[in-house]
Amino acid sequence: MTVLFGVLLLTLLVITAVAIVRTKNLFVAVMLLGIFSLLIAANFFLLDAADVALTEAAVGAGISTVLFLGALALTSEFEHAATPHRWLSLAVVTGAALVVLYATFDKPEFGDPNAPVHQHVAPWYLQKTPEYIDIPNVVTAVLGSYRGYDTLGEVFVVFTAGIGVLFLLSARRGPAGRRRPDQAHDPAIGLRSHVIPLVVSRLLAPFILLFGLYVQFHGEYGPGGGFQAGALIAAAFILYALIEGEERTLRVLPQGALNALMVGGALLYGGVGVVGMLEGAEFLNYSVLAANPVKGQQLGIILIEAGVGMTVTGVLLSIFHAFAARDRA
Amino acid sequence: MEFLGLYHYWVFVVLLMIGFYAVVAKVNLIKKLIGLSIFQSAVFLLYITMSKVSGGTAPIFSEKITGVLYSNPLPQVLILTAIVVGISTTALGLGIVVRIKEEYGTTEEHEIQEIDRR
Numbered sequence: 224m225t226v227l228f229g230v231l232l233l234t235l236l237v238i239t240a241v242a243i244v245r246t247k248n249l250f251v252a253v254m255l256l257g258i259f260s261l262l263i264a265a266n267f268f269l270l271d272a273a274d275v276a277l278t279e280a281a282v283g284a285g286i287s288t289v290l291f292l293g294a295l296a297l298t299s300e301f302e303h304a305a306t307p308h309r310w311l312s313l314a315v316v317t318g319a320a321l322v323v324l325y326a327t328f329d330k331p332e333f334g335d336p337n338a339p340v341h342q343h344v345a346p347w348y349l350q351k352t353p354e355y356i357d358i359p360n361v362v363t364a365v366l367g368s369y370r371g372y373d374t375l376g377e378v379f380v381v382f383t384a385g386i387g388v389l390f391l392l393s394a395r396r397g398p399a400g401r402r403r404p405d406q407a408h409d410p411a412i413g414l415r416s417h418v419i420p421l422v423v424s425r426l427l428a429p430f431i432l433l434f435g436l437y438v439q440f441h442g443e444y445g446p447g448g449g450f451q452a453g454a455l456i457a458a459a460f461i462l463y464a465l466i467e468g469e470e471r472t473l474r475v476l477p478q479g480a481l482n483a484l485m486v487g488g489a490l491l492y493g494g495v496g497v498v499g500m501l502e503g504a505e506f507l508n509y510s511v512l513a514a515n516p517v518k519g520q521q522l523g524i525i526l527i528e529a530g531v532g533m534t535v536t537g538v539l540l541s542i543f544h545a546f547a548a549r550d551r552a
Numbered sequence: 553m554e555f556l557g558l559y560h561y562w563v564f565v566v567l568l569m570i571g572f573y574a575v576v577a578k579v580n581l582i583k584k585l586i587g588l589s590i591f592q593s594a595v596f597l598l599y600i601t602m603s604k605v606s607g608g609t610a611p612i613f614s615e616k617i618t619g620v621l622y623s624n625p626l627p628q629v630l631i632l633t634a635i636v637v638g639i640s641t642t643a644l645g646l647g648i649v650v651r652i653k654e655e656y657g658t659t660e661e662h663e664i665q666e667i668d669r670r
Binding site for chain 1: 597
């Protein structure tokens with residue numbers, strides 16, 4: 224039954240993807256992309272990847288849709304030109320598809336426990352996590368501790384991308400500056416005049432924030448962690464901004480605070496690694512952070528997850544504000 | 553269910569190529585970025601498919617349940633971080649597109665090239 228449901232979801236994915244590429248209305252394409260993300264998140268869940276499903280649902284269906292819409296508002300909603308060299312492109316793509324399709328016949332069967340990917344370090348992670356780190360969620364253990372270097376690198380990539388967007392979009396356009404004049408008192412900004420979205424968002428935003436914090440601090444025991452929590456907290460603020468207007472949101476959490484979150488998160492992560500070095504162990508070895516190595520590992524993971532959450536929240540919200548503050552061209 | 557053994561991989565190929573087609577064939581820059589997102593999601597699907605073990609469950613221990621099979625946590629970790637990095641890089645791409653629109657007044661590739669040629 225689960226297999227059939229998976230097949231149905233995968234087929235829906237393909238249909239959605241085709242519709243996204245075929246439509247000329249970019250607004251429709253972005254909405255369909257949100258549905259695509261939700262479908263693929265459901266698929267991840269069926270494939271036992273609860274953490275990944277949570278991330279994809281928060282990031283793909285939530286934040287990515289808002290960012291694309293922000294970009295559409297600044298560019299144009301329609302794709303004008305017809306597709307040139309259509310048949311040539313189709314031929315190239317079909318050729319590539321056949322090559323990759325041929326390669327899939329060498330893949331081990333779906334769910335095969337003897338596949339090479341399950342023979343390398345993964346059994347060791349599953350076996351040794353209770354002994355070395357003693358937290359139930361192995362995904363968090365691998366993310367935070369065993370592969371802490373990878374995660375540090377990813378956090379820096381996120382940070383760099385955030386700086387890049389701020390750099391690109393904060394350039395002044397003309398003498399008027401980039402911010403619209405005094406929009407906080409303009410009743411037409413946001414959806415404040417619409418009662419139902421207003422009430423629903425005011426009710427929802429605190430609970431989304433609460434859930435975000437739960438996901439942040441419960442990441443060792445269930446699906447969750449800094450990446451998901453950062454996306455959820457950013458989503459709560461974005462919802463608030465969409466309804467109440469951007470200026471009011473910036474009054475709650477000003478850009479300076481977002482910058483501090485971005486930099487502070489990355490520094491906290493790196494700092495935990497350096498503290499480990501000062502205590503006489505390798506960079507990002509948390510065992511020395513407490514008297515008991517297992518407790519040290521747990522403390523280290525909580526700290527670096529907090530750093531990840533701070534950076535992701537700061538970067539995603541900064542990117543959103545950078546798009547929202549831009550004047551319409 | 554024999555013939556479904558590779559179905560996930562076939563869907564991966566189809567999605568990958570749909571995204572690839574949007575990147576190479578479409579002239580609208582935002583559409584290209586959307587195609588890139590689909591391409592990226594296809595890769596995510598490939599990794600998560602490989603992490604699945606038949607009869608397994610999510611790799612989260614519970615004291616009440618013992619002796620169960622767990623799916624592979626490693627590909628899940630890689631993709632978890634890749635999703636967030638993906639949205640950040642997509643946002644960077646969108647930022648570049650917005651700047652291009654402001655400088656050139658268009659987001660269609662051939663019109664941009666024409667303006668450059670002048």
